[in-house]
Amino acid sequence: MGRPMTDIILHPTKASLADWRAIHHGASARLDASMKPAIEASATAIDRILARGEPIYGINTGFGKLAGVRIADSDLAQLQRNIVLSHAAGVGEPMPAQIVRLMMALKLNSLGQGASGVRSQTIALMEAMLAKRLYPLIPAQGSVGASGDLAPLSHMACAMIGVGEIITDGGVKPAAAALAEAGLKPLELAPKEGLALLNGTQFSTAYALAGLFEAERLYKSALVTGALSTEAAKGSDTPFDPRIHALRGHRGQIETAEALRMLMSNSAIRASHLAGDERVQDPYCLRCQPQVMGAVLDMLRQAAVTLEIEARGVSDNPLIFADTDEALSGGNFHAEPVAFAADMIAIAVCEIGSIAERRIAMLVDPALSGLPAFLTPRPGLNSGFMIPQVTAAALVSENKQRAYPASVDSIPTSANQEDHVSMAAHGARRLLGMAANVDEIIAIELLAAAQGCDFHAPLTSSPILERVRARIRKDAPTLEDDPHFRPLMQASAAIVRAGDVIRAANVVLPGVAT
Secondary structure: OOOOOOOEEEOOOOOOHHHHHHHHOOOOEEEOHHHHHHHHHHHHHHHHHHHOOOOOOOOOEOOHHHOOOEOOHHHHHHHHHHHHHHHOOOEEEEOOHHHHHHHHHHHHHHHOOOOOOOOHHHHHHHHHHHHOOOEEOOEEEOOOOOOOOHHHHHHHHHHHOOOOEEEEOOEEEEHHHHHHHOOOOOOOOOOOHHHHHHOOOHHHHHHHHHHHHHHHHHHHHHHHHHHHHHHHOOOOOHHHOHHHHHHHOOHHHHHHHHHHHHHHOOOHHHHHOOOOOOOOOOOHHHHOHHHHHHHHHHHHHHHHHHHHHHHHOOOOOOEEEOOOOEEEOOOOOOOHHHHHHHHHHHHHHHHHHHHHHHHHHHHHOHHHHOOOHHHOOOEOOEOOOHHHHHHHHHHHHHHHHHOOOOOOOOOOEOOOOEOOOOOHHHHHHHHHHHHHHHHHHHHHHHHHHHHHHHOOOOOOOOHHHHHHHHHHHHHOOOOOOOOOHHHHHHHHHHHHHOOHHHHHHOOOOOOOOO
16 A cells, blocks of 8 residues: 555645645545634534434434434434444445545545534544554445445444454454554444534545546646657647647647647657648647647546535535534535536546547558558568557447446435435546556557657657657567567556656646646
8 A cells, every 4th residue: 555655734625636636645634733623613512402402313313214203312322323334335346445545534624624513532533544544444336426425434434433344554454453453442423423424425526536636647648648649640740839729718728739849849750741741631639639638638627626625625414503503404415516527537538548549540550640550560470559459449438438427317215315316426436447448548559659650760759758768668669570469568558557658758747736
């Protein structure tokens, strides 16, 4: 799991995209100490609200369709334990530890606003678990993204009360044993605390944020490989002229065109066909990169705005207002904003892979690229990049199927009490698998574009792109005859996943920072 970085101090209303990125990449998190008075005020407000003897949803009533059932004062603690145990009904593979860490930090941030009625000791246990790298083992399937991400967050709460399992640096252990080894005591839930822990959008938001961070890396990597493919095909940089994009006005398009111009600047390959080139226009996969990838960037930025707001917000129910001793029931747990953001990210990721695959297909076709068929010096005897392009096409098609909007689906739950749900959870959860597919597509393009440029020797590309070519050539040589392709593709994919394509370029590329 790697060693943690410096703690991120979360101030609920100020937490930034950079904070969540750092936590996703390994940093621990704890609340700003200034939030303690609000947390304590919220917890004491629960006692005053209960003293009035009124029915308060989830505090002295049943849950969902059972909200009309009044619970005796003597059973209030048992009620909270019961909801945690009964709602821990997830299935499927466990969440990756880094997503659990992000989810816990998001929940911590939400509880820290003092609108959920939890006590300081509950906050302290969450902070200690994060600091000691104790991550509940949470099945990843089972949430419909409304009434909160109930099942996965219940599994988190189970670990906090000593039930279930916890992922530690020493492996998966029973929760009670893992807490004891770390010198921590299981939580005894007070009224409202079980509901507060499991009600919210933090599972969906954590996956959506992780998908956003992956999508940004893919966008930047594909800018680089797209520029390299343009060089391999001896494409024109005229379509990246700033005057073209200023006339349309989209920010992402303008910045993408600028980045492509920078990536190709001072290329000897480009200089070699500035004059006398009979081709009037390049295929869309080259010429329309600013329009397509710019739209991707704009969409990712919109998703980032939504997710940054969501991550700062409170998605519990009911919400506690300590200044007036009120518990107000609402619907902040409904994850429609997250579902929409996840759908936008899915579409963007799909399109990054789609246009990259079209560039691969263009490069292997001598009629379009002017290069040897399938990028091999001896086509026929060798098949070259014939089947890697097929693999890329297969991955694009798989992503198209996954990109169907999750947010347009709904299925009633809880005996029709919860009759419209967002499906944000699996809408966000699919993003990492889609991103992994695009890693492979970009990896194939990186190999193909580098091979295409090799045919132009002794001409070289821009200094920036030559650094990228040097990086791939460290692990994957120029192909003279057919290789065993899988190891080369694995090596290239590792470079893409690690962000080495971006690092090798060593320039500032547009991103999603809000």
